[in-house]
Amino acid sequence: MTPSRALPAIAVTLALSACTAAASDGTSEPTRKPMADTPSVPVEKTAAAKPYTIAFGGDVHFEGGLRARLDNNPRTAFGPIARVLSRADLAMVNLETAITTGGDRAPGKQYAFRAPVTAFNAIKAAGVDVVTMANNHGMDYMQSGLRDSLAAIRRSKFPVVGIGRNATAAYAPWRTTINGNKVAILGATQVLDAEFINAWTATDAQGGLASAKNEQRMIQAVRNARKGADTVIVYLHWGTELQTCPNPAQRALAPKLVRAGADVIVGGHAHVLLGSGYLGRSYVNYGLGNFLWYGNSPSGVLTLTIKGRKVLKDQWTPASIQGGTPIPLTGAARDQGVTSWKALRSCTGLSAR
Template sequence: MSFKIICTGDVMLGENVHHFKRGIVSRFDGKYPSLISENVREQLSTADMLLMNFEASLAKDNQLKKMTIDRAVYVAPVQSLELLKSIKSQVVVSVANNHFGQHGTASAKESIKILESNGILVTGKNNLPVEIEKNGFRASIYGVSLVKDNHFEGSYFKSSYSDLIADLKLSEKSANEVRIISIHWGEEYFTSENEKQRKLAGELSAAGFDYIIGHHPHVIQPFSKIGDSSVIYSHGNFIFDQNFSGLTQKGLVSSISIPGGKTELFISQQRRFRVTGLKQVSPEQLEKFCKSAYHPKKPVMMRIRMKLELLLKFYELNWPIIQTFTLRMFKK
């Protein structure tokens, strides 16, 4: 008997400030399942469990349409969950990230309630895992963010590189238990992990974690083995409206088979926000890709490209976007 787990990159089914009224919510109203192609849906549906990093809060469709730009960004309509429900796997989402919590505790709590009422399991609310038992195995899935969050109000599990092991308060690991952690860490737009990530990955491995599933940089980072533990430092974006760069439209999808721990890696590709396909890569090919894409000035370069996308698509801009960025310029 086996247990198959698939993990994807970041999933953000709302719109960021650059794409307000011109992004995913506007273009996929009433047709969210079409955000992934049928062949990708079929591949994801082969998993017993699908783990995603959920980078938005939720609101009822009619409420979202009335929200101003400052309240509506990184908020997905409830109807967007039809996409996740169209995948024939048990979906688990981690909400331990800055964008899920950016609209406050009340919004986060309501979003968790909506997710769970739609059959989606939620981890990252606190330091306790979601547990799934299947074919004689027990998967314990933890979620945590280590990223600075100026809006943090306690709506998800947040820790630090130095305190995480203590904050988890781990119990003794059972013989049939598989421990997985979805971890929000690293530095945005770097295709290489940093020393703090490597050090903590070693500590998590020593603490009994079998799979360390990284998020936050919005670009792919390498795969590594530490003892018997598998580490993917960043899965990049799976569905996210960061269409200003080819790098931010690629993500990593990992497929884990238990027992044995065989891990297969696939690069996902977004086109016009849709995930159109998965291409299998080896760990060596992934490493080569990450090295070729690395540049020490990459975060600066990416933020310039972000603004260029606005200029090139000026004909799509609406007054709330123009007003927001005009006010930001004067504040500087």
């Protein structure tokens, strides 16, 4: 799936004279711009935005048996969950790995993840449109791995947020237009090993990750994304591993980002599912769990229906990770999966509506 699956209708009214205005509706690529206006030929956007859907999956890497799936056929690496992602107008996951086959492994790190550039082929084939790499594995191979990752991103031309050659790039949103809605998406991590905070955080003079530990920089990034956007989405790496309730850092950060202009906040890291719901008029998910990940654990896809700043509907498609890939549940197991997911909201302070 690419943003071109959702082709917004753009109605452009050209005031050709003082007495007549001609309007035309057509289908175009999201990146196509209306005719440039001049003082004598003003251009006015008249098309109304329509609701769109965005699907979120959790943490993705290509370690263990998943590397074999990637090497054998990238197009089928995600298995049947790809059908769920592809049904949405837009889809996003957390890519929790460096994209390098070399690099200098982070000293003393027990788990270090890396994958070849074909990872982007697998992600795209699964119907994913954008990923965040702002997490505690995005720079597992330090600055040398970062250079490889950024080069792979440039070559693949795949949208990635939360990582960059400097802070300006790392905190910048990816922007697209879907069904007339201007959408801005950011990525950042609230989880970094203490010994790597300085080395991994993007600054004006250093490449790295967007860090939500720098709250003021993160808040400003959301404010900047708000300008010119109908919907602002923040994908965070946050939470405490194996803890199904949000920790104090999550509960403190979410309202600050909402006040700054975030309409949707989602995230992962804990390896378990956490609750979702409304914080005022914004929607918050505290943990999407594992997605493409070794081992077996509960998983799923969160699909939101959005129009402008309003989240009209949330839908959970429960899945179970088997052999590294999430398999959607059916029948009674599916019903139980939805019920269990809704119950996770009880300790979040979020509302169902």
